Amino acid sequence: MTLLERADDLRLLTGALERVRAGRGDRIVIAGPLGSGKSALLAALADRAEDCHVLTATCSLLERDFAFGVARQLFDPVLAGGCADLLTGPAGLARPVFEEDTADDSAFAVQDAANSGLIALTRAMSARRPVLLLIDDLQWVDEPSRRWLVALSATPGDHPVLLVVATRDVESGFLECTAIRPEPLSRGAIAKLVEQRTGRRPDDEFVAACHAVTDGNPMFLRAVLQHITSPSADQVPHVLELRPARLRERLVRDFAAQPRHAQDFARAVAVLGDDELAGRLAGLTEAQAAQAQRILDQAGLVLSRPVIRDAIEESMPVAEREDWQHRAVKVLHDNGRPAEQVAARLLAAGSAHGRWAVETLGEAAATALRRGAPEVAARYLRRALRDVPAESEQRARLLVDLATAERFFDPAASVRHITAAVPLFRTVEQRAAALVRIAPTALGSAPRPVRDLIDDVAASLGHDQELAHRLEARQRYVWHSDPALLADSAERLQQIGGTTPGERELQIVLLEAAMLTARLPAHRVADIGLAVLKQEPPHPRQVHTALPLLIKVLATADAAAETVPWLDQAFAQAGGSVEQALILAQQSFVHMHLGRPGEARAAAERAVDLAVLDWRGDTTTAAVGLMAVAIDLREPDLIARVVASRPDRDEPPGVEAVYRMLHAAGAATAGDYRQALDHLLDCGRVFDAIGWRNPVLLPWCVLTARLHAQLGDLAAAQDFAAQAWERAVEWGAPLGVGRALCMLGRYTPGAQGLGMVREAVEVLHANPFERAKALLQLGARERADGSGSGQQHLRLAYQLAVESGAQRLASRIARELDGNSPGTVVVLTRAEYKVARLVVRGLTNAEIAEELDVTSRAIEKHLTNSFRKLGIRRRTELPGALARACPPTA
Structure with a gap:
């Protein structure tokens, strides 16, 4: 609507865009009164700049007092989207601008340095692609951002940066730019x-x-x-x-002509909105407020129209507007409005309000957390921090509450705020209680000062055993890449009873150490782990505790089955996408170790789609789990997605080696076996050096054996398969034993090798995916030897592959079945087969549901899956199709 008769304006903007594409910068102001179409021109320019970095910001009157608010609007999405590496060199001077706790005073104190850093950051971005900075409502820009924009506009135009701002006529003079003034419509x-x-x-x-x-x-x-x-x-x-x-001018003039009590009522409505307390804010009785409303309506100043409210608010000087905001907050508080409603007003109020305001913001934050809005809670708490003394315990408590909220969306910031709070507490018990708010898993990449702080507090702690155990859990997790400190984990585990939450938390960390080092057998680790899990109720908050480590341990110890309903219940309660994604990553890992690759792949893809790997902190456990799934599945797309989401930060040696395994898997799927082998041998050296020997979580020996065979070195393949077998027997989990035994049998000739594969089939009886792979080897070798059982084993392998959702493996097996395609051999699950047989008998869905004691929805799902597998669309086709299907095994 607003682009009619804007061809000349668009031509000017497009010309500037072409110049910036050619490497020359420009600055343009779009100036005009309210509603003249400035925002539409900015949007049209953004639509034409798909090949550029387009950074947008809208200045706000209510955010004018937030230092560098406009600069943060422009750059926060870029830095959060994986470009934080830009904040290096000269651009690093801008880092304080993006610190969450940067107060207004300190922001002004580093103004010149910040300006230089922001200009350098802009230029660094433009070195990659031309940059468009599009800023609307510049008349409400915060002062630090205004100074930066003035400095930016004064720089030479030898970088491909186009700055376009929209503003009111009266405010456009501080930038030296080309001016566009949209004309009124004809x-x-x-x-x-x-x-x-x-x-x-x-x-x-x-x-x-x-x-x-x-x-x-x-x-x-x-x-x-x-x-x-x-x-x-x-x-x-x-x-x-x-x-x-001429609405803006007329409104201001007409407004000034109204009686004082009507003006006050209009100002109250402009500040407070359509709230019954507006009259009280204006100091009016109900009768006076009603009269003021009538006077304003008669004057055409209908306060329900936003444009009129904006004009009235604009007519108020800044000091007067702040005073009205302050009074509005107090009126809402004194009249018992919900804490979140008052807190939302406090966010807009620039001045301090005293103790009651801090308490209200804290109460609002607690309410927001209960309703699953941690980011809202964090905004309230950051606002509260502005009104408390810098070195007070009250500030420390607020920082701990802020960190608790941030665990849900920014774990790295959570760690920073906890460590900032600890020195402000008076007693060592208070400091310890604050530190244990940090999940052990958030400390794998924590800076050394954070680790030293935990050590210092732990050393000073008295007789509080609960806090002592929880601090020890954090200390030991940090040691997971130190073989000397890992060595006594199994022994220490025997000393912990698991009767308190702190003991169980320490048990989990010690169990992971015992799992990584394989210093305790899998069955012993599983027994202790399951006992711990039974005492921990499922809840989505578990993703911010040590419990994800326990899920990984149990799956690696072949005890994953009991974690499935536990994780399902936790996921059902999860409200935020981060929680959902982290639980999905755990579910993917569990499904893979239960032999359900189809479900594992689906959960992994959903986790990545939900952006779980934004890598701001406590996601390493999820990352390791997803990498293990990607390696097992050998899915190129999934491997590429997990690799692409890797954080740009230093990781402990063990985690770095797991990444190297993932790169090896990617190289192997691409056919570069030599590079993949080099990666894996490097991984093995690292794992052995730090004492990580678990063959299930870290199957590098099995993978190395396969790569040696693919490169024609069968002797080396057999050696690594034997090494994998030795480690698997040491750990004792059937998955590891069966997988290694199958690989060793594959590269051992004659009857001895065939016997190993047969034994692997039996060991892997509970894992349909791994058993299908073993049956494929067994069937192929038996058929090559002329045995009649080979075809039977291949058909069973195909059935298991289909049932587990391993489509790639099913296709391989189908090719072994005398060249048949996957569609020739159709296998239904036991539940699908049973439902299909009842349909053939003539029962309705409701009757089948009653007979099997399940829901009608479950019956519909089984039938849908059956129809898809059998290639039919109607119930009448089912008898003939079912006769061709392969019955499921008992």
Whole structure:
């Protein structure tokens, strides 16, 4: 609507865009009154700049006091989206701008350095792609951002940076730029817009009336047309009564002419909105407020129209507006409004309000957390921090509460705020209680000062055994890459009873150490782990505790089955995408170790889709799990997605080696076996050096054996398969034993090798995916030897592969089945087969559901899956199709 008659303006903007694509910078101001179409021009320019970095910001009157608020609007999405590496060199001077706790005073103190850093950051971005900085409502820019923009506009235009700002005429003078001033719409343009809005060609008198009352302002015209149904001449009086002509100037002038109590009421409504307390804020009785409302309505100042409220608020000087905001907050608080409603107002109020405001913000934050809105809670707590003394315990408590909220969306910031709070507490017990708010898993990449702080507090702690155990859990997790400190984990585990939450937390960390080092057998680790899990109720908050480590341990110890309902219940309660994604990553790992690759792949893809790997902190456990799934599945797309989401930060040696395994898997799927082998041998050296020997979580020996065979070195393949077998027997989990035994049998000739594969099939009886792979080897070798059982084993392997969702493996097995395609051998699950047989008997879905004691929805799901596998669409086709299907095994 607002781009009609804007061809010249768009031509100027497009020309500037072409120049910036050619490497030359420019600065443009789009200046004009409220509603003249400035924002539409910015949006049109953004649409034409798909090949550029387009950074946008909208200045706000309520955010004018937040230092560098506009700069943060522009750059925060870029830095959060994986470009934090730009904050190096000269651009690093801008880092304080993006610190969460940067107060206004300190922001002003580093103004010159920050300006230089922001300019350097902009140029660093432009070295990759041309940069467009699009800023709307510049008249409300915060002062530090304004100074930066002035400095930026004064720099030479030898970098591909285009700065385009939209502002009111009276505020455009501080930038030296090319100016665009959108002209008012002509009568012809108004006629076109009226016809678009109403679907009818307007009468000339109607168009003239619209032009008279709007003066060609697109926004005011839109306001008029919202009240019009017919663009005919008889509507002219109605249009004239709406009185939006030269609205901004007229509103201010008319407003100034009203009685004082009406003005106060209008200001109260502009600040507070349609709230019954507006009259009380204005200091009026109910009768006086009603009278003021009538006076304003009669004057055409209808306060329900946002544009009128904006004009009234604009007419107020800054100091007066802040005073009204302050009073509004107090009125809401004193009249018992919910804490979150008061807190939302406090966010907009610049001045301090005292103890009651801090308490209200804290209460609002607690409410927001309970309803699953941690980011809202964090905003309230950051606002509260502005009103408390810098070195007080009250600040420490707020920082701990803020860190608790941030665990849900920014674990790295959570660690920073906890460590900032600890020195402010007076007693060592308070400091310890604050430190244990940090999940052990968040400390794998924590800076050394954080680790030293935990050690110092632990050394000073008295007789509080609960806190001592929880601190020890954090200390030991940090040691997981130190073989000397890992060595006594199994022994220490025997000394812990697991009767308190602190003991169980320490048990989990010690169990992971015992699992990584394989110093305790899998069955012993599983027994202790399951006992711990039974005492921990499922909840989505478990993703911010040590419990993800326990899920990984149990799956690696072949005890994953009991974790499935536990994780299902936790996921059902999860509200935030981060929690959901982290639980999905755990579910993917569990499904893979239960032999359900189809479900594992689906959960892993959902986890990545939910952006779990934003890598701001406590996601290493999830990452290791997803990498293990990607390696087992050998899915190129999944491997690439997990690799691409890797954080740009230093990781402990063990985690770095797991990443190297993932790169090896990617190289192997691409056919680069030599590079993949080099990666794996490097991994093995690291794992052995730090004492990580678990063959299930870290199957590098099995993978290395396969790669040696693919490169033609069968002797080396057999050696590594034997090494994998030795480690698997040491750990004792059937999955590891069966997998290694199958690989060793594959590269051992004759009857001895065949016997190993047969034994692997038996060991892997509980894992359909791994058993299908072993059966494939067994069937292929038996058939090559002329044995009649080979075909039977291949058919069973195909059935298990299909049932587990391993489509790639099923296709391989189908090719072994005398060249048959996957569609020739159709296998239904036991539940699908049973439901299909009952349908053939003539039972309805409801009758089948009653007989099997399940829901009708479950019956529909089984039938849908069966129809898809059998290639049919109707129930009448089922008898013939079922006769061709392979019955499931008992």
